[in-house]
Amino acid sequence: MKLSTYNFLTSMAIKGVKVGYPLKLTINKKEVVETEFNATFVERLLPKLDWSAIYSAAQVVELTDDIPAVQPENIAENEQLMQKLHHLLFEIDVLDGQLECPETGRVFPITDGIPNMLLNEDEV
Amino acid sequence: MRLNLTAVSSPSPIHCQLEKMIATHVSKPKKVDKKKRRCLAIIKADYNVTESETPTIFLAILNAGLCNGLTEETLLAKATAHGKVSQVLMLASKSYCFLKCASIADAESIFLAMHNVSTIGQHGAVCYLSYVTGIPQLEAVENDWNKPLPKGLILLTDFITEEEESALLKAIGNDSRSNEGNMKNRRVKHFGYEFVYGSNNVDSTKPLECRIPTACDFLWPRFRQAAAENDLQGLDWTQPDQLTVNEYEPGHGIPPHVDTHSAFLDPILSLSLESDVVMEFRRGSECTPLLLLRRSLLVMSGEARFDWMHGIRPRHLDWLPTATVSLTMEPRRKRTSLTFRRLRRGPCHCQFPTLCDTHQSTAPKLLMDTLAKQAVSLEQQNVHDVYNKIANHFSDTRHTPWPKVSDFLHSFDPQSIVLDVGCGNGKYLCCNSQLLAIGCDRSQGLLGVCNSRQQSVFRCDCLQLPIRTASMDGCISIAVIHHLASSERRLTALREMARILRPGGRALVYVWAKEQRRDNNKSSYLRQNKAVNKERTTEQAQRQHQAAQLEHKINPPHVSLPVHTNRTEFQQQDVFVPWKTKDAEHTTFLRYYHVFEEQELERLIADVPEVFLIKSYYDQGNHCVIFERAVS
Numbered sequence: 001m002k003l004s005t006y007n008f009l010t011s012m013a014i015k016g017v018k019v020g021y022p023l024k025l026t027i028n029k030k031e032v033v034e035t036e037f038n039a040t041f042v043e044r045l046l047p048k049l050d051w052s053a054i055y056s057a058a059q060v061v062e063l064t065d066d067i068p069a070v071q072p073e074n075i076a077e078n079e080q081l082m083q084k085l086h087h088l089l090f091e092i093d094v095l096d097g098q099l100e101c102p103e104t105g106r107v108f109p110i111t112d113g114i115p116n117m118l119l120n121e122d123e124v
Numbered sequence: 125m126r127l128n129l130t131a132v133s134s135p136s137p138i139h140c141q142l143e144k145m146i147a148t149h150v151s152k153p154k155k156v157d158k159k160k161r162r163c164l165a166i167i168k169a170d171y172n173v174t175e176s177e178t179p180t181i182f183l184a185i186l187n188a189g190l191c192n193g194l195t196e197e198t199l200l201a202k203a204t205a206h207g208k209v210s211q212v213l214m215l216a217s218k219s220y221c222f223l224k225c226a227s228i229a230d231a232e233s234i235f236l237a238m239h240n241v242s243t244i245g246q247h248g249a250v251c252y253l254s255y256v257t258g259i260p261q262l263e264a265v266e267n268d269w270n271k272p273l274p275k276g277l278i279l280l281t282d283f284i285t286e287e288e289e290s291a292l293l294k295a296i297g298n299d300s301r302s303n304e305g306n307m308k309n310r311r312v313k314h315f316g317y318e319f320v321y322g323s324n325n326v327d328s329t330k331p332l333e334c335r336i337p338t339a340c341d342f343l344w345p346r347f348r349q350a351a352a353e354n355d356l357q358g359l360d361w362t363q364p365d366q367l368t369v370n371e372y373e374p375g376h377g378i379p380p381h382v383d384t385h386s387a388f389l390d391p392i393l394s395l396s397l398e399s400d401v402v403m404e405f406r407r408g409s410e411c412t413p414l415l416l417l418r419r420s421l422l423v424m425s426g427e428a429r430f431d432w433m434h435g436i437r438p439r440h441l442d443w444l445p446t447a448t449v450s451l452t453m454e455p456r457r458k459r460t461s462l463t464f465r466r467l468r469r470g471p472c473h474c475q476f477p478t479l480c481d482t483h484q485s486t487a488p489k490l491l492m493d494t495l496a497k498q499a500v501s502l503e504q505q506n507v508h509d510v511y512n513k514i515a516n517h518f519s520d521t522r523h524t525p526w527p528k529v530s531d532f533l534h535s536f537d538p539q540s541i542v543l544d545v546g547c548g549n550g551k552y553l554c555c556n557s558q559l560l561a562i563g564c565d566r567s568q569g570l571l572g573v574c575n576s577r578q579q580s581v582f583r584c585d586c587l588q589l590p591i592r593t594a595s596m597d598g599c600i601s602i603a604v605i606h607h608l609a610s611s612e613r614r615l616t617a618l619r620e621m622a623r624i625l626r627p628g629g630r631a632l633v634y635v636w637a638k639e640q641r642r643d644n645n646k647s648s649y650l651r652q653n654k655a656v657n658k659e660r661t662t663e664q665a666q667r668q669h670q671a672a673q674l675e676h677k678i679n680p681p682h683v684s685l686p687v688h689t690n691r692t693e694f695q696q697q698d699v700f701v702p703w704k705t706k707d708a709e710h711t712t713f714l715r716y717y718h719v720f721e722e723q724e725l726e727r728l729i730a731d732v733p734e735v736f737l738i739k740s741y742y743d744q745g746n747h748c749v750i751f752e753r754a755v756s
């Protein structure tokens with residue numbers, strides 16, 4: 001699971017959950033796959049991403065020195081930050097770990113790089 | 125006397141390949157001998173039939189058979205010119221065949237005349253014959269003149285006189301008002317009501333201007349008279365209101381079919397004019413020929429009308445049994461048949477479900493309720509479990525993106541985020557590299573395929589997308605929600621897609637259409653049914669065949685639904701579609717589908733208040749919609 005995907009995932013489908021976001025991420029095993037940096041791609045994507053989940057992902061992979069808790073203004077002009085974001089969102093692949101609902105603690109395992117967000121019938 | 129014309133399927137066409145290499149032109153004795161031995165070895169291996177040193181009544185044609193294009197007609201035409209033949213045995217996908225002759229003298233004469241002489245082999249190659257000790261004894265004898273006729277099938281000979289025959293022909297020929305058309309192999313006219321071949325039904329609200337010609341009126345009292353004389357008063361002899369006239373030139377035929385149950389009542393009456401023809405009646409592997417004599421009336425009632433198909437092979441010659449132990453061939457002449465029927469104007473209530481369109485198409489409320497109640501377990505067993513088991517094979521068959529889906533994906537601005545709901549093997553995730561495409565599916569097996577291709581995927585149910593509200597620029601869901609077993613669930617899936625779209629975001633949804641033809645064009649799904657398209661068989665025959673095949677092969681699913689026959693038109697909306705694995709076991713899995721009626725998808729979209737319909741279209745057997753999330 002790329003951390004760009006993580007940015008969109010929620011546990012709001014669980015009965016009684018109000019927001020379910022961001023999910024609490026735990027990484028047991030990850031892989032870094034270098035991909036070509038495209039500043040425009042990251043720039044245009046940013047408005048569609050949620051910064052709080054970007055930051056929580058950065059905390060897990062210990063990149064908070066590079067990525068601030070609050071989205072800085074004129075971010076596109078900060079080439080270095082853009083590169084870090086690219087690395088965070090597209091180069092880190094979570095192979096094994098879990099996502100946890102912030103409200104109920106329900107755990108969604110990530111196995112072989114695929115998060116299993118399937119809910120049981122009685123959870124919805 | 126038994127006279128069998130047999131065609132049965134048999135294993136491995138591999139020998140055909142070998143034969144093609146062996147067959148050449150008239151050959152020297154030594155070469156001939158060598159080839160004969162090789163062919164005989166194959167026949168011995170296949171059927172344990174061996175060569176006889178001395179003449180017998182059994183002849184094997186060693187290097188020509190069905191698989192290299194030899195027809196029964198060609199063979200009989202050649203052989204019967206030299207001697208009497210009492211049985212022909214052609215074997216499916218075999219490059220040899222057999223003749224049983226009336227006597228040893230007949231066999232010798234045929235052998236002398238044809239062996240290493242007759243050029244009936246592939247591409248005009250000379251054929252080799254050999255006396256054999258017998259011919260394969262096959263359990264399934266498909267065609268047998270001595271078998272009793274199907275129940276309810278009656279032939280009343282000399283039903284009309286020659287004078288009456290010419291009067292009828294004149295009356296029909298002169299009636300220029302009639303509704304005339306050309307079928308692939310015959311000329312057809314309708315009186316009373318038109319039979320529409322696309323829908324295989326009549327429109328009872330649209331009677332034709334031209335009623336059944338009054339020249340036919342003398343037939344009605346005669347029907348009743350014949351009924352009394354033949355103890356057939358139990359049948360309904362009310363005056364027919366629909367007449368179909370078929371004109372067959374030699375070589376013309378009509379594929380095996382059953383007259384649509386819901387269209388017409390029982391019985392169906394057919395008068396043969398101008399010449400005789402052999403009609404074949406089929407049910408599963410059973411086949412009974414019947415010689416329809418000129419001026420006879422065929423009565424198809426009960427089982428014969430509802431459970432058997434009837435057809436005429438497109439041939440120039442019919443072979444018939446004679447009083448002596450032999451076959452004769454009769455060249456066909458022009459024939460006209462008058463089929464009299466009465467419209468049913470309602471559902472059929474027969475006791476023969478296999479070919480009954482009413483039985484197949486009724487989706488009563490009860491079924492919908494059952495489906496809704498059992499939806500979760502049905503989808504689990506007959507969708508999710510199946511896709512997991514067939515994931516790799518399924519993925520291998522799904523490479524090419526459909527062009528219109530690809531167009532849709534290319535209609536987004538670069539860096540748009542698109543979710544593929546039910547992404548399968550992820551073939552649409554890499555369609556447009558300018559997008560951030562994320563996929564989700566129920567099947568772990570298929571997700572594994574995506575993941576191995578470095579695609580971003582997660583596992584979920586399309587009824588609960590674990591995705592932030594209003595976060596997606598686009599969404600596609602191709603061939604997914606037709607796997608949901610209730611209309612409520614199908615609607616829920618659409619609502620979920622609507623929810624995750626940002627205002628102005630667009631979604632494309634494809635579902636399988638019940639209707640697999642548009643404007644008389646078959647969908648690509650139907651076009652792949654080569655056997656039907658080349659008129660080697662019919663959809664009905666394939667259905668019968670499959671019903672027989674599946675009878676013991678499948679564990680009955682817990683919800684009873686009809687099993688659809690692949691590459692044929694859908695008979696009903698909620699069906700199991702078989703998936704046969706390609707491995708040695710040929711396991712058949714049943715996938716549940718709800719195929720959509722026209723406008724059904726649009727009606728569901730209308731129930732999703734957050735979105736509006738941009739476009740709906742029909743694409744190769746699928747109903748498709750594009751909708752947009754409103755800016756509120």
Ligand SMILES: [Zn+2]
Binds near residue numbers: 385480482
């Ligand atoms: Zn019926």
